[in-house]
Amino acid sequence: MNLLFLTFVFPLLGFILLAGLRDQISEKLAAIIGVGSMALSALTALYVATDYLGQDTQGAYYHQILWTWMHIGSFAPSFGLQLDGLSLVMLGMITGVGFFIHLFASWYMRGEEGFARFFSYFNLFVASMLLLVLGDNLLVMFLGWEGVGLCSYLLIGFYFKNPDNGFAAIKAFTVTRVGDVLLLIGLFILFQQFGTLDIYEIIVRAPEVLTSGSPAVTWASLMLLGGAVGKSAQLPLQTWLADAMAGPTPVSALIHAATMVTAGVYLIARMHPVFQLAPDVLYFVGVIGAITLLMAGFAALVQSDIKRVLAYSTMSQLGYMFLALGAEAYQAAVFHMLTHAFFKALLFLSSGAVIIACHHEQNIFKMGGLRKTIPFVYVCFLVGGGALAALPFITVGFYSKDEILWQAWAAGHPELFWAGIVGAFLTSIYTFRLIWLVFHGEEKTHAHKIEGVTYWLPLGVLLVLSTCIGALLQHPVGHVLNNVLPEFVVNAAVAHDKHFVEYTAIGVALLGLIVGAVLFAFNYASVQKMANTSVGAGIAHIWRNAWGFDALYHLIFVKPYLMIARLLGRDPVDRIWGVFPVLVRAGNSVTTNRQTGSLRGYAAAIVIGAVILLMILIVIQVLGK
Structure with missing residues (x-):
């Protein structure tokens, strides 16, 4: 386990090499460095996981201090890493799925301008995310947190020659910064209460230091939640996610699947002892998760861009995870x-x-x-879409989503x-709509065949993991998480409701597919007619x-x-200071204009001045009596 640091060092080295050599190396060498660094990271993660799970004290907290980051008075945070069940699951997800996305990107980005630059950002993205989930204190975690924010800006705006892409990148960066500021305030509150930002110490001491329902723990939790909703695109900071589709498609896959948007879920799960107080x-x-999943579900029903449909589905699925966290079903959320x-x-x-096709x-x-x-690709969409809609028994999404619904009820x-349940119904409808319009019906755009091992291998592996075979991980993941996150305990009074919940969830998912088929496969003309009415067009808009x-x-x-910016653009401060030179020049003008050289004028001025002084003296004398 002492090789844990290499999991983020390998992609970091890949970033450094690609950033320094990107204009001097071929696409092939850039792909070897970019994908190879991720492969080494994934293999190291596999070795670390095997070593960790093979220890006699499974579930133990492994701590690796690399150096002392800074020393300011009594504040001396380490630059260290931690490994427990939660970070192990995150480590496997980030490096494993991240590797296959990198491999696919080497095929997808072939021939694109800035190929090496793309992989340098990609490697830095993964390195930042690994630092986020492995950091032993909240300061190191925040460093990774800001790193993924920076990389999202660079990757979303990768095609920067199109101004719209630049605006999308700025929007993502700005909106998530709002959440980051709130998170930083939360860290200040926790440091004020605990005197440290060490994650393990805060988790252990939380019940002793914090009083349940006190203003300190309430505000700390709210600020942490603010950071989480920003990164995970939940209400009210959800607006950046759909525009993030401006980046290359592998970027969308990395942001939406293995990295950035999962950071908020990880943060709440990691700091759950604070939230429970x-x-x-x-x-x-x-509640935020429930509202977000419904809003995103309705939005996905009317999108025309294939990536935006999937973007809103990501927002919706993250809503399920937040819903599970709110119901204290932490393990279900992570799974x-x-x-x-x-x-x-x-x-x-x-x-x-x-x-591409x-x-x-x-x-x-x-x-x-x-x-x-x-x-x-059609088969991949059927399996992936089935998992998204939680198709019963044969897809992995059924086993994880339905567990959330059951534990929320329990x-x-x-x-x-x-x-x-309503969200599941909407998911089935827009999933059927997406697959039907893309793969069925009349061909409107002639597509060419695509091939290459770096294209079909990642899809093939992810396809298998998206079936019920992936559900075999449920028990091992639960076993690993038991020592980190509390296991959900079902109240005996509602245990008999489990079949009702299961049958309802299955029935609604299937009903949604049937409704989708009726609307888009057999009665699409009526849907179009309704969409062209004033009411339908307004709702769709x-x-x-x-x-x-x-x-x-x-x-x-x-x-x-913008109004304030325009006002400040005229620099009102400089204009205020400019009053003094104007007054001096005016005084100078008045005094110099009085220098006429006329003796009669000077004598008259002396007499007038003497009269004024005499009057002032008389007034003072009278008032003095």
């Missing part, structure tokens, strides 16, 4: 995060294959009939359960624009900011 805030986490990484990476990489076309209404041209939160949050934020924040 603020039960109202913890329940609020679940769904893992399974989501499998099938969402599969879906995004498959969409990348579709985009269709000559970079992303509008699903301009596709159709692709199942004949790219049948393997925790005594039926409102969260029913929100999840609201959903397509994500319920108008962008317009609202533009009105509340952007316009006032």
Whole structure:
């Protein structure tokens, strides 16, 4: 386990090499460095995991201090790493799924300008995420947190020659910075309470130092939640995620599956002892997740861009994870995060294959009939879409999502359960719509065949993991997490409701697929007719624009900011100081104009001055008596 540091050092070295040599090396060498560094990281993670699980004290907390980061008075945070069950699951997910995304990217980005630059950012992204989940204190975690924010900006705006992509990158960076500021405030509160930012010490001492429901723990939890909703694109900081599709498709896969958006879920799960001392805030986490998953589900129903449909599905699935965290189903949330990484990476990489086959076309209404041209990608979409819709028994999404719904019900939160049920219904409809419009019907864009081992191998592995075979990880993952996250205990009074919950979830998922088939396969003309009515068009416009949050934020924040910027652009401070030279010049003008050389004028001025002084003296004398 002493090789743990190499898991993030390898991609960091890849970044340094590619950043320094990117204009001097070939695509092949850049791919070898970029993908090879991820392969070494994944192999090191596998070795570390094997060593960790082979120890007699399974579930122990392994701590590796690399150096003392800084020493300011009594504040001396280390630059160290930690390994326990939660960070081990995250480590495997990031390096494993991240490697296959890197491998696919070496095929997808072939011939693109800035190939080596792309992989340098990609490697730094993974290194930052690994630092985030392995950091032994909240300061190291925050360093990784800011690192993924920076890399998201660089990768979303990779095609920077298009101004819209630059604006999308700025938007993602700005919106997530709002959450980062809140997170930083939360860290200040925790340091004020504990005198340290060491994660393990805060977790152990939380019940002793913090009082349940006190202002300190409430505000600390709210600030941590602010950081989490920013990175995981939950209400009200969700607006950046759909625009993040401006980056290359492998970037979307990495952000949405294995890295950035999972950071918020990890943070709340890691700091759950603090959140449990603020039960109202913890329940609020679940409410935010429930509202977000519903809003994103409706928005996904009307999108025309293949990647934006998947983006809103990511937002929705993250909502399920937040819902689970709010219901204290921590292990279910982490397991769904893992399974989501499998099938969402599969879906995004498959969409990348579709985009390449269709000559970079992303509008699903301009596709159709692709199942004949790219049948393997069609199978990948069927399996990935089935997992997204939680198709019963044969897909991995069924085992993780339905566990969340059951534990939300068993925790005594039926409102969260029913929100999840409605969300599952919407997911089935928009998943069927996506697959039907892209792969069935009349061919609108002629697609060419695609091939290459770096294309089909990542898809093949992720396809297998997205089936019920991936569900075999549920028990090992639960076993590893038992010593880190509390196991959900079902109240005996509601234990008999499990079959009701299962049958409801299965029935709703299947009903959604049937409704989707009726609407888009057999009665699509009626759907189009409804969409062309004033009511239908209005609803579609609201959903397509994500319920108008962008317009609202533009009105509340952007316009006032621009107005202030224009005001300050004229530099009012300099203008105020400019008054003094004006007064001096005016005084100089008055005095110099009085220098006429006329003796009569000077004599008159002396007499007038003497009269004025005499009058002042008389007034003073009178007032003095």
